[in-house]
Amino acid sequence: AxxxxxxxxxxxxxxxxxxxxxxxxxxxxxxxxxxxxxxxxxxxxxxxxxxxxxxxxxxxxxxxxxxxxxxxxxxxxxxxxxxxxxxxxxxxxxxxxxxxxxxxxxxxxxxxxxxxxxxxxxxxxxxxxxxxxxxxxxxxxxxxxxxxxxxxxxxxxxxxxxxxxxxxxxxxxxxxxxxxxxxxxMANVNRMVARQVREGGLFNGENVEVPMRPYRLSQIMRVLSDKSSYETDLARRYARFSRWYPRIMRGAIVLGVVVPVALAVVFALTPAEKVWVLTGALLWLILVFVALVVVESLRYSFERQLKLGDMSDAHLMKLAEATRTVQAAVAGEGEGAGDEADRAAARYYDHG
Incomplete structure (x- = not known):
């Protein structure tokens, strides 16, 4: 039948x-x-x-x-x-x-x-x-x-x-x-997105129960070796990014509205295959959202790296030790290294 x-x-x-x-x-x-x-x-x-x-x-x-x-x-x-x-x-x-x-x-x-x-x-x-x-x-x-x-x-x-x-x-x-x-x-990106979803107040959000990914050991060593040079170079790059940031956000929002509207006009006025137009509009919106997340991730990464310059040498040394512990756990080194890595990550990376 x-x-x-x-x-x-x-x-x-x-x-x-x-x-x-x-x-x-x-x-x-x-x-x-x-x-x-x-x-x-x-x-x-x-x-x-x-x-x-x-x-x-x-x-x-x-x-x-x-x-x-x-x-x-x-x-x-x-x-x-x-x-x-x-x-x-x-x-x-x-x-x-x-x-x-x-x-x-x-x-x-x-x-x-x-x-x-x-x-x-x-x-x-x-x-x-x-x-x-x-x-x-x-x-x-x-x-x-x-x-x-x-x-x-x-x-x-x-x-x-x-x-x-x-x-x-x-x-x-x-x-x-x-x-x-x-x-x-994707731990750091997930935590950033979840935080902004909660702050937005429009969607229900929940805490991401994933430890924040550690700083790279090379970043910590660079700060320890020459903090002034690190802060100057990072501040220069962050300033350049900050100049482009509002333009990129405005452009993404405009394109996120204009392209679906244009596709809707095509949908209504032409004999084009409707499923193509609808799928194209949905894919475009996802692309815009991905682009916004990437831009926000860059801003979040800059802000996170700037925190390194505010830390004392003693704290940076502890941070480097925690990073090595996490890396050893990921590589499967040592009895109980995974639990120790979780504790280290929670202590040094799970802030804000």
Whole structure:
């Protein structure tokens, strides 16, 4: 039946939106209250596994519901397995983007769902879509979630079902690797964004439970060797950046408004393919937000480096020692080095 044939698209859309709403409604961060010395990996896995239980439960309830209303299946167990695998893969992608890139990551998740509805063979055979979607549809996780569920509903052909599940597993691994490996590198940016979100008062924000990345040892040594030269050079570069800062911000805001308005006019007055225009507008807004974050990160980095010049030599020596401890822990040197690094980072880097 037509409804059974369309069920994979709408079910996968449900899984994606369900996983996204879990990330939006529930906290992403895990504090260590009552469980001291949690590592970043343990925090990430702990929150993800909690969300995974809810996401899989949503998927299983959805499958039971569609079977109850009469969706036909070649294999109901295969449908449940495909739904669980797709939900976990989507949650892995959504959670990693949201944790690593904060609100920008959530925006990317919204763009992805818009792009995947027409571009993942959910509505029409891929040969009936534009060349753009024919080129990129293998990169969409929806393509394989829909494919696996179509096999379970319409019947199995060769190893299509197993291939789709294996590819969903690959998306799961990529999402987890991105979250676990890239998040520590984005610690300072995440903390800055979270602080500004809270100060803005428009969006709900939560503290980022990630230790601030340490100063580079070379920076500390340079201040210790010649503080006057360091302060003069940094002040000169910061002054040049400060002159350009308001112009860049104004330009980004103007372009962030003008380009979407222009695309809206194109959308309304031309026969251009609407999904291209809409996707272009969403991608442009994300690009503008990324540019603003980069500029703010540069300003934050300058302000953070300026603090080095105000520190005493004794404090700088302690800072250098803490930096070496953190570097040793990252390299896996020494028994208990990870806990010591956490304490050092909390003491010397977790301020303001």
């Amino acid at each position: 037509y409804g059974s044939a369309m069920a994979p698209l709408f079910m996968n859309l449900t899984f994606w939106i369900g996983a996204f709403m879990l990330v939006v409604i529930l906290r992403q961060e895990v504090d260590d209250e009552g469980i001291p010395n949690l590592t970043l990996g343990q925090r990430y896995w702990g929150r993800f596994l909690f969300l995974a239980v809810l996401a899989v439960a949503q998927a299983l309830i959805c499958c039971a519901g569609v079977l109850a209303v009469g969706v036909q299946t070649a294999s109901a167990p295969a449908l449940f397995i495909a739904a669980a695998c797709a939900s976990l893969a989507y949650l892995s992608i959504i959670f990693s983007l949201s944790v690593v890139l904060q609100h920008i990551g959530k925006g990317i998740c919204i763009v992805l769902v818009f792009a995947q509805i027409p571009g993942a063979t959910g509505l029409y055979p891929i040969e009936m879509t534009s060349g753009f979607f024919q080129a990129i549809y293998p990169l969409f996780p929806f393509t394989y979630g829909i494919g696996a569920m179509r096999e379970a509903i319409c019947g199995f052909y060769g190893t299509q079902y197993e291939t789709a599940l294996a590819t969903l597993g690959l998306f799961f691994v990529i999402g987890m690797a991105f979250g676990l490996l890239v998040r520590p590198l």
